[in-house]
Amino acid sequence: MADERLLREIAQLEKLGIDFSASQDETEVRTTCDLTADCRASGDNTLILHPHLGTFWCSACESHGSFADLIRLKEDAARDRLPAIPELDAEIIHEDEPPPEPVTADFSPAPIRPGRALAKQKPKVHTLDHSDRMDVRFPPPKPKEKKPFNGEKLIIALLSLVFLCAGLAAAGLSGFANYQSFSSSVADPLQSNVWGWTGVIAAVISFGGFTFFYWHTANKRMKEGWRALLFALAGMATSIIGTEAYISANNQAAAAELTRAGTNRDILEAQITDWRRQLEGIPPETRSVEGLEAYIAEVERVGRTEQKPYRDAQNELGLAKRRDDLQARIDAANAELLGLGSGNILTEAQSRTNLPSWFFAVMLELFSSQGTSIGLVALLILFSRRPHTGN
Known part of the structure; x- marks a missing residue:
C-alpha cells in the first residue's frame, strides 16, 4: 500500500510540473522551488526530492516533509498566485425552470420568475497565524550529534x-x-x-x-x-x-x-x-x-x-x-x-x-x-x- 501511495504522489507531482526522469541519479532529484517568492525569483535547483523515501527538502526556504506535504504546499502556492476574481452580480436561471413568458402586445413586461442570485463573495484570503508558519508545522531537522571516534572506519x-x-x-x-x-x-x-x-x-x-x-x-x-x-x-x-x-x-x-x-x-x-x-x-x-x-x-x-x-x-x-x-x-x-x-x-x-x-x-x-x-x-x-x- 505504501508503494502505491508513493507512486500516486509521484504522479501528482509530475502533473504539478516536477520531472523525475530528468535526473540521472535515481536516489535524488533536484529542481526549482516555487513555494516562496524568493525561491521563485532565484531560479536555482534548491528543491531536493528523494523518490525512494518519499521526502523533500528545500535548501533555500528550508521547507521539508513528505510528498503529500509538498503536493499540498504547491497547490496552496498555486492558488495564492491566481489573480483575484472581480465581484459580479449575476442571476442564475436553472435549466429545469420554465422560460419567461413572451412579451404582450402592449409591451408590458412579462413576469419573470426570480432565480437564485449569486451572493456577493469576497476572495478568500488565508491569513497565516503562528500555527501556519513553516518552522512550526515542519520544524527543521535536529543537528546531528557528533559521533565518537570510530576506530573501525x-x-x-x-x-x-x-x-x-x-x-x-x-x-x-x-x-x-x-x-x-x-x-x-x-x-x-x-x-x-x-x-x-x-x-x-x-x-x-x-x-x-x-x-x-x-x-x-x-x-x-x-x-x-x-x-x-x-x-x-x-x-x-x-x-x-x-x-x-x-x-x-x-x-x-x-x-x-x-x-x-x-x-x-x-x-x-x-x-x-x-x-x-x-x-x-x-x-x-x-x-x-x-x-x-x-x-x-x-x-x-x-x-x-x-x-x-x-x-x-x-x-x-x-x-x-x-x-x-x-x-x-x-x-x-x-x-x-x-x-x-x-x-x-x-x-x-x-x-x-x-x-x-x-x-x-x-x-x-x-x-x-x-x-x-x-x-x-x-x-x-x-x-x-x-x-x-x-x-
Missing part, C-alpha cells in the same frame, strides 16, 4: 588505501608488460608505439571496470553493470595474455643467452689453450718491451744501427710485444670465465626460479583489477554521501 579506510596503492602499482607493472609485449609484435616503430599503448588501455579498463560493475549494480542499473563487467573481463584477458607473452619472451631470451654463454665458455677455453701454447714458444729470457725500446733508441742516437745487436734487439722487441698481447688475452679470458665479465650469466641462470609465466600473469592481473576494485569500493561505501531524510 579508520582501519578499513587505511587498508582500503593500501589495497588501492598496491593495485595501482600492479596495474602499472601490467601496463608496462603489455606495452612491451604489444609493441614488440609490430616491426614499424610508429605502429609499435600505437599497439603498445593499446596494452596500457587494456590494463586501465581491467582495473577500472570492476569498480563500475559494483557502482551500477548497487544502484540497480543491472544492464550497465553487466556491460561494465564484460569490458572488465575483456581487459583482464587481454592483460593476462600480454603479460604472459612478455614473461615468456624474457624467459626465451634468458635461455638463449644461457646457451650462448655455454658455447662461449667452450670457445674461450679452447682459445686460452691455444694462446698458452703460443706463449710457451717465446723464449723466457726475452726482455721487457720498455727495456728493448730504450736500448734501440740509444743505439739509434749513437748511430750504430748497422751492427747485429741492433737487429737482434728489434726481433726481440717483436717477441716481447707478442708475449704481452697473449698474456693480456689470457687474463681477459680467465676473467670472463670466472664471472668478472658478462660470463656471470651462467651463475645467474643456475639461481633462477623457473615458475610458469601464466602464474605470474594471472596473479599480477588479479592484484591489479581486484586490488583497486576492493580499495575503491570500500572507500565509496565508507565516504558516500547519504541522502538527507526529513522528519
